[in-house]
Amino acid sequence: MPVDAPAAEIQRGVEPAATATLACSVVVPTFRRDRELARLLAALAAQDLPHDRFEVIVVDDACSPSTPEVVAEARRHDPCLSVRLLAGSRRGPAAARNIGWRAACGAIIAFIDDDAYPADRTWLSQGLGALADPTLDGVGGKVIVPTDDPPTDFQRNVRHLEHGVFLTCNAFYRRAALERVGGFDDRFRLPYREDSDLQYRLEQQGSRLTMVDGPRVVHPAPAGRFAVSLRLQRYSAQNALMAKKHPQRYRAELEPHPPFHYYAMLALLAGGLAALLGRRRRPAALLFFGWLALEIRFFLRRAAGTSRRPRHLLDLALTSLLIPPLSVYWRLRGAVHYRIFFF
Numbered sequence: 001m002p003v004d005a006p007a008a009e010i011q012r013g014v015e016p017a018a019t020a021t022l023a024c025s026v027v028v029p030t031f032r033r034d035r036e037l038a039r040l041l042a043a044l045a046a047q048d049l050p051h052d053r054f055e056v057i058v059v060d061d062a063c064s065p066s067t068p069e070v071v072a073e074a075r076r077h078d079p080c081l082s083v084r085l086l087a088g089s090r091r092g093p094a095a096a097r098n099i100g101w102r103a104a105c106g107a108i109i110a111f112i113d114d115d116a117y118p119a120d121r122t123w124l125s126q127g128l129g130a131l132a133d134p135t136l137d138g139v140g141g142k143v144i145v146p147t148d149d150p151p152t153d154f155q156r157n158v159r160h161l162e163h164g165v166f167l168t169c170n171a172f173y174r175r176a177a178l179e180r181v182g183g184f185d186d187r188f189r190l191p192y193r194e195d196s197d198l199q200y201r202l203e204q205q206g207s208r209l210t211m212v213d214g215p216r217v218v219h220p221a222p223a224g225r226f227a228v229s230l231r232l233q234r235y236s237a238q239n240a241l242m243a244k245k246h247p248q249r250y251r252a253e254l255e256p257h258p259p260f261h262y263y264a265m266l267a268l269l270a271g272g273l274a275a276l277l278g279r280r281r282r283p284a285a286l287l288f289f290g291w292l293a294l295e296i297r298f299f300l301r302r303a304a305g306t307s308r309r310p311r312h313l314l315d316l317a318l319t320s321l322l323i324p325p326l327s328v329y330w331r332l333r334g335a336v337h338y339r340i341f342f343f
């Protein structure tokens with residue numbers, strides 16, 4: 001599908017190569033992050049793996065008019081770097097990665113996010129070296145998350161990536177293994193849980209996966225926009241899908257129990273309002289006091305060890321009031337949508 005931007009084309013519906021002719025294909029889903037994408041492409045061009053042994057496939061899920069120019073500039077800067085730009089389906093990063101790896105020519109698929117970049121020039125060679133073991137179908141690498149000191153609440157949440165396994169910002173899989181399970185489940189429309197789902201399905205099919213120390217990526221965490229944590233509550237709906245697909249592993253490894261404190265806050269608030277409407281002032285006061293105590297505790301837990309800037313504290317105060325009902329709403333909406341008893 002041609003676009004107006006110069007020196008680049010977005011392709012749609014590209015079929016996979018008949019044979020794997022490259023050692024590796026790097027798949028990058030992107031969505032309106034031109035500056036970060038340019039940084040990543042420059043880091044990939046600097047890899048010590050010879051350029052004729054790997055390709056880069058960028059899948060633009062926003063179909064942005066500026067992304068082709070970012071890719072074209074990377075080509076101009078290093079004509080030996082093979083970069084293809086494909087159009088996404090606007091269905092999220094899981095679907096975008098499927099478009100990318102299915103169009104790839106490499107026998108090994110390396111996944112990395114557009115806002116991350118290799119920690120050093122050996123990222124690709126380290127990942128390929130780990131998969132030299134023929135008994136392995138996939139490896140995951142370490143993620144380094146730089147933050148402010150002290151971090152914002154959003155940055156602290158992003159820093160949890162440092163403890164994640166088989167994250168799609170740093171994972172290498174054999175193409176044959178992806179084909180066996182059909183790749184990512186594109187019902188995961190948000191960048192959340194789709195990586196764990198892929199891991200679990202591969203392991204269920206008998207694939208051997210392991211974490212390794214060699215390939216490392218840097219995933220910087222921005223301070224985050226004001227009240228960004230409210231938008232992130234949508235991710236809770238995908239917990240329901242994960243729980244439906246992998247009920248035992250979900251509770252054992254991802255979320256041992258529901259967020260009972262959220263439900264307690266809502267129950268106390270609803271009970272207080274009901275008592276107030278019924279002109280039962282003393283019970284209403286006690287229920288409101290219990291709700292306020294839990295809210296203050298929630299705020300203090302989020303504020304501990306984070307930035308003390310007034311804007312950030314205001315953000316925490318506001319979002320601490322709104323996160324519990326929003327999170328519960330999205331969890332229950334996910335339960336209804338995916339038809340599972342989940343709370």
